Amino acid sequence: xxxxxxxxxxxxxLAVREGAALGTALGFYLVVVAMLxxxxxxxxxxxxxxxxxxxxxxxLLAALLSLPRLFEADQEDGSLEVMxxxxxxxxxAVVAKALAHWISTGIPLALAAPVLGLMLNLDIxxxxxxxxxxxxxxxxISFLGSIGAALTLKAxxxxxLIALLVLPLYIPTLIFGISALGFAGLGQDGFxxxxxxxxAISVASVAAAPVAAAAALRLQMS
Amino acid sequence: MDLGPHAAFIWASYGAFVxxxxxxxxxxxxxxxxxxxxxxxxxxxxxxxxSTSAPASDRGSA
Amino acid sequence: MQxxxxxxxxxxxxxxxxxxxxxxxxxxxxxxxxxxxxLVFLVAPPDYQQGETVKIMYIHLPSAWLAMMGYSIVxxxxxxxxxxxxxxxxxxxxxxxxxxxxxTLAALITGSLWxxxxxxxxxxxxxxxxxxxxxxxxxxxxxxxxxxxxDESLAGKLTAVLALVGVAILPIIKFSVDWxxxxxxxxxxxxxxxxxxxxxxLLISAVGFTLLFIALHLKAMQTEIVRRRVKAMRMAxxxxxxxxxxxxxx
Numbered sequence: 336x337x338x339x340x341x342x343x344x345x346x347x348x349l350a351v352r353e354g355a356a357l358g359t360a361l362g363f364y365l366v367v368v369a370m371l372x373x374x375x376x377x378x379x380x381x382x383x384x385x386x387x388x389x390x391x392x393x394x395l396l397a398a399l400l401s402l403p404r405l406f407e408a409d410q411e412d413g414s415l416e417v418m419x420x421x422x423x424x425x426x427x428a429v430v431a432k433a434l435a436h437w438i439s440t441g442i443p444l445a446l447a448a449p450v451l452g453l454m455l456n457l458d459i460x461x462x463x464x465x466x467x468x469x470x471x472x473x474x475x476i477s478f479l480g481s482i483g484a485a486l487t488l489k490a491x492x493x494x495x496l497i498a499l500l501v502l503p504l505y506i507p508t509l510i511f512g513i514s515a516l517g518f519a520g521l522g523q524d525g526f527x528x529x530x531x532x533x534x535a536i537s538v539a540s541v542a543a544a545p546v547a548a549a550a551a552l553r554l555q556m557s
Numbered sequence: 558m559d560l561g562p563h564a565a566f567i568w569a570s571y572g573a574f575v576x577x578x579x580x581x582x583x584x585x586x587x588x589x590x591x592x593x594x595x596x597x598x599x600x601x602x603x604x605x606x607x608s609t610s611a612p613a614s615d616r617g618s619a
Numbered sequence: 620m621q622x623x624x625x626x627x628x629x630x631x632x633x634x635x636x637x638x639x640x641x642x643x644x645x646x647x648x649x650x651x652x653x654x655x656x657x658l659v660f661l662v663a664p665p666d667y668q669q670g671e672t673v674k675i676m677y678i679h680l681p682s683a684w685l686a687m688m689g690y691s692i693v694x695x696x697x698x699x700x701x702x703x704x705x706x707x708x709x710x711x712x713x714x715x716x717x718x719x720x721x722x723t724l725a726a727l728i729t730g731s732l733w734x735x736x737x738x739x740x741x742x743x744x745x746x747x748x749x750x751x752x753x754x755x756x757x758x759x760x761x762x763x764x765x766x767x768x769x770d771e772s773l774a775g776k777l778t779a780v781l782a783l784v785g786v787a788i789l790p791i792i793k794f795s796v797d798w799x800x801x802x803x804x805x806x807x808x809x810x811x812x813x814x815x816x817x818x819x820x821l822l823i824s825a826v827g828f829t830l831l832f833i834a835l836h837l838k839a840m841q842t843e844i845v846r847r848r849v850k851a852m853r854m855a856x857x858x859x860x861x862x863x864x865x866x867x868x869x
């Protein structure tokens with residue numbers, strides 16, 4: 336456990352010290368959200384209707400941007416090899432790294448969403464639901480993303496490839512995140528059901544994704 | 558043959574299907590032909606699949 | 620007693636057997652497809668609801684079926700590679716993926732050309748069309764990952780991990796797309812049962828194109844084995860050249 340926490344702490348410290356990665360992700364999030372009204376026109380009614388979708392899709396893209404770095408730095412300086420042979424199971428090391436990614440990227444993006452929602456005329460009453468669904472959904476984004484990051488570690492064109500591999504895996508998260516918000520917006524009681532499914536998807540990815548990611552990493556170690 | 562008011566869609570879908578499957582078949586045959594040629598060429602040049610054990614003189618290169 | 624898959628594990632044995640089988644499969648495919656097309660265009664009646672556009676069904680449904688069968692072949696082969704280290708598994712999966720992707724694309728295009736006269740639009744975000752589109756994305760991901768690494772054996776194993784992840788998540792994707800569809804769209808009511816007069820040509824067409832798929836798969840596997848032999852021969856030659864060179868330099 337202490338090894339797990341040490342790894343988590345190390346990754347978070349690195350994320351804080353680098354800082355630029357989070358700044359880039361947040362900046363990208365802002366720019367994508369700002370570009371869409373420029374493409375769709377400034378009609379506030381339309382924007383408030385599609386705001387949840389814009390916020391979610393922009394969040395997926397922004398999170399995707401930081402995924403290639405998940406294992407890259409560790410591979411470059413050789414610490415990945417150490418992790419593969421360390422007493423701490425590689426699966427748990429992946430959990431620590433994906434968790435660090437969620438804390439350092441997923442949570443800030445989820446917290447930034449309501450602010451960007453204001454620009455899209457999103458109903459203020461939806462803010463708690465928006466933040467709640469995003470906090471519930473972003474673990475799936477980080478953990479499923481770790482599979483893509485592990486698979487493309489040595490691939491040519493890794494950055495583009497990771498989007499192609501990982502975006503289809505995000506479809507369930509996206510659908511249930513948006514449908515929960517849709518129910519919340521209409522004041523219907525379907526919110527709880529969608530939200531619980533979203534949570535289940537996240538829990539399942541936290542449990543299963545590290546196994547796949549660790550298997551992919553091990554294949555590339557030997 | 559009268560295919561009714563939507564004949565264009567029927568022909569278009571059959572056309573697209575024939576194009577895709579035709580390309581697939583054509584490419585599969587071409588690739589097979591190309592690799593068979595490469596194999597024949599390599600065999601003609603006397604290449605073998607396993608590397609022969611090194612002669613005693615160049616033990617140092619291993 | 621060895622099982623068939625074990626006996627086929629030897630690439631040379633596979634080449635012999637598949638070379639013997641391939642002409643028959645290909646001939647069967649040609650005959651059945653020709654017969655199916657004869658039935659479709661000269662015999663089968665128009666549908667009372669959809670008129671002649673139902674002719675698209677005879678290529679659309681087999682394509683959709685082969686799209687799914689192709690993914691199953693890829694997934695099973697990848698599983699065989701990862702778990703049993705079957706030597707032909709990677710060859711089979713690598714050969715099947717582009718064929719499956721091509722039939723998926725064919726299903727999407729014929730489906731959308733069928734949709735225009737039926738629904739008035741080329742594309743509806745119908746649960747089935749959307750699922751097939753996502754299947755196409757999964758195929759693209761598999762092909763892209765397989766081709767992005769120079770190390771064949773590593774590429775095969777990594778693609779196996781991706782394929783198994785895809786199999787695990789496919790039901791969840793299907794479930795969420797269905798949920799999403801019922802949320803956003805009234806059912807298209809497009810579930811008419813197939814009349815017996817159309818069932819026969821449909822069945823013959825499906826079997827014919829399945830045989831075509833198998834023939835293409837066998838041919839592509841043979842080609843892949845030959846490609847590997849050529850590669851191995853060239854590598855061995857380079858090795859020998861290096862040995863000779865270093866021997867001469869001493």
